Amino acid sequence: MxxxxxxxxxxxxxxxxxxxxxxxxxxxxxxxxxxxxxxxxxxxxxxxxxxxxxxxxxxxxxxxxxxxxxxxxxxxxxxxxxxxxxxxxxxxxxxxxxxxxxxxxxxxxQKGITEQTPNDNVPALNEGLTVSPEGTSPDIDEHKDGSSIYRSLKKHRMLSFVLALLLLLTTLIGMTTLIHTKKESISFLLTHEKCSIYNLNDNKPNKAYTAKIIKEMAEEGIDCSREDLDIFYAEAHPDNERLRVRLLAACSKIDTTRYKNCLNYKTVE
The missing domain is CATH 1.10.10.10 (Winged helix-like DNA-binding domain superfamily/Winged helix DNA-binding domain)
Structure with a gap:
């Protein structure tokens, strides 16, 4: 990582x-x-x-x-x-x-996101295409095979996907900064060792749901035995078999209304 x-x-x-x-x-x-x-x-x-x-x-x-x-x-x-x-x-x-x-x-x-260099910001959508002299319609370059076009389109889809994930993450960070003023709008789940766990979704969690959150905390190396943390958890598209996004934020507390810092974790399936 x-x-x-x-x-x-x-x-x-x-x-x-x-x-x-x-x-x-x-x-x-x-x-x-x-x-x-x-x-x-x-x-x-x-x-x-x-x-x-x-x-x-x-x-x-x-x-x-x-x-x-x-x-x-x-x-x-x-x-x-x-x-x-x-x-x-x-x-x-x-x-x-x-x-x-x-x-x-x-x-x-996090997983599923890679850093981009300046040359990677705009995908080469026209790779493998040439424009006719009249400028009316593009034709496939005979010297480019179909795999080049496929790679270009795949890269474009990946860029859109990454931007969508960043938007979700930004939303979560914004929500965690407002916790101390709007805590009543967030569902408290349970206390795990020194951690207080909150649910950002509207669903009614069961034991399997809370066990999954604790398991993901352990996989990310969040140690509730050492530090007093507020944990915030959300899922995007939980019923979509092709794209599931889980967001986790671990916030270190200064006092009951302020945080030192929040580390954010994202898992994409």
């Missing part, structure tokens, strides 16, 4: 890259330990991580010998990489006598 950090930098752990969103030609390649370390910090964003836990999760669990010196060196590598890409504000903090904490705005890039 990729992540957008502070709306400025994209983290691609599979390719070990930090990429500037405004100019994808500018990127920094990370070492393997630094990539694992950044993953650990992102997964525990705004949580104080103990040095021993970091060393175990980033080094020992992967069969490498841990050391505080190595941890310090790779923390420096990450700070320098962010600085080189224009994030001048420190987002990785040293917690004295404890360890480290990342404090950033993190947005996961």
């Amino acid at each position: 990729k992540y957008i950090i502070n709306l400025t930098v994209t983290f691609d752990p599979d390719n070990r890259l930090l990429i500037l969103k405004s100019d994808t030609q500018q990127s920094v390649e990370l070492s393997k330990p630094a990539t694992r370390l950044l993953n650990e910090l992102i997964n525990n964003n705004r949580v104080n991580l103990v040095r021993d836990d970091i060393l175990k999760n980033v080094w020992e669990d992967y069969g490498f010998s841990p050391s505080n010196a190595s941890l310090n060196n790779h923390i420096s590598e990450l700070r320098k990489a962010f600085s080189n890409l224009g994030i001048n504000k420190d987002i990785i903090f040293t917690v004295p006598r404890v360890g480290f904490r990342m404090d950033a705005e993190i947005h996961p890039i």
Whole structure:
């Protein structure tokens, strides 16, 4: 999974890259330990991580010998990489006598959505077509096979699909920002450990429905045993066998009316 950090930098752990969103030609390649370390910090964003836990999760669990010196060196590598890409504000903090904490705005890039470079914004709908000299009707280029046309149309449909998903996600985010003023319009389902779970659909949930939400929370790595969270869940097109979209938001609370941040998750079937 990729992540957008502070709306400025994209983290691609599979390719070990930090990429500037405004100019994808500018990127920094990370070492393997630094990539694992950044993953650990992102997964525990705004949580104080103990040095021993970091060393175990980033080094020992992967069969490498841990050391505080190595941890310090790779923390420096990450700070320098962010600085080189224009994030001048420190987002990785040293917690004295404890360890480290990342404090950033993190947005996961979910399943079914891929980032687009500027050249990908407009699909080549006319690929494989030529226009007659009179300009009245297009003819299929004899030198292009049918597969090229199929790929072009498929890409166009995918772009429309992605835009529809983004609209759904934007709607969900807007709803979660208004929770503290309109909580009476949202259906409270249950309390799971430290999490309060709310349903954004109009349906009357049963035990199977709530069990599905808890299962999806576990699959996304939402740990209700560690933090007091408000969870918001919605389904789009639940009866459509060809397209089901499930949206999940996990919001960290400052108090009863305000949130620190909300992480949003989307699943497409």
